[in-house]
Amino acid sequence: MLEQNLRKIDLNLLVVLRSLLATSNVGQTAKLLGMSQPATSRALASLRELFDDRLFVKSGSKMKPTPRALELREPLETVLSGVLRVLEPADTFEPAAAQRRFRIATTDYGATVVVPQLAARISVAAPNVYLDIAPLTPTSFDELGSNDLDLVFYSDNPVPNALMAKELYRERFACLVRPGHPAARSNTIALDDYLAFSHILVTVTGGRTGPVDRELGLLGRERRIALVLPYFAVAALAAANSDLLLTMPYRAAKVFADTMPLDLLEPPVELGQFGYRMVWHERVQDDPGHAWFRGVIGESVRADQPARPA
Secondary structure (H helix, E strand, O other), X not given: OHHHHHHOOOHHHHHHHXXXXXXXXXXXXXXXXXXXXXXXXXXXXXXXXXXXXXXXXXXXXXXEEOXXXXXXXXXXXXXXXXXXXXXXXXXXXXXXXXXXXXXXXXXXXXXXXXXXXXXXXXXXXXXXXXXXXXXXXOOHHHHHXXXXXXXXXXXXXXXXXXXXXXXXXEEOEEEEEOOOOOOOOOOEOOHHHXXXXXXXXXXXXXXXXXXXXXXXXXXXXXOOEEEEEOOHHHHHHHHHXXXXXXXXXXXXXXXXXXXXXXXXXXXXXXXXXXXXXXXXXHHHOOOHHHHHHHHHHHHHHHOOOOOOOO
């Protein structure tokens, strides 16, 4: 019932009423609002019908507001001010003054490669903007649409409709072995040496095969998987403390080789590349804060482009 009544109201009539309350003169109101005097008189007639009150009566050469018109002055200002706030353009996002929390779902690969540089930039540019990092789960893409997540870091595998994505970089693969590993005779490990030792497999989605196994299968070869993990960092620790070989995305491998007793080697076969992306829901596409956040993520990964091993 309320919605039906509101549809009958022309908000422009309220603008005319506010001006009449200020001027008490149809001619002045017409001039101020850029209307003709007959149109302003018709608007006043409509207002009288709407409020079932004369609103203004002649007193000599002027018009005087009725008690009902005076009662409307304050609520009228409140209503029109509220309408103007609704119609104002969205505020720009000021990082230095903003208070906001962004939630990202990712594997520990994304947490290792992207988050440290991102957190460092945000702490300087927006000290009251905070990050919550959550594990990537089968429901993460649904949570983007339900306002539980702001962003997902993901490979270039297909994602559901209504999601938007931007590639951050192209990624390749590298091998990690402990220093002095018998298979590490140069910067590139030979295929026979590679297959002579057992391996660690990191899989986020489950299963016991990955890109390495697919490429080896094309050659009619197979490796031994001794340890299956969902965590890249734990896999790196295991490789640093054993003769197990670990093959993983290069950027994470470089981080672990720089911080653990591990040597970084080229794989014995070409494993190709994949794209690594940030994914978000279209509901936040035009949000100024979210757009700023995506921009900072892009700057973070561009500023930390790794060099290829010699």
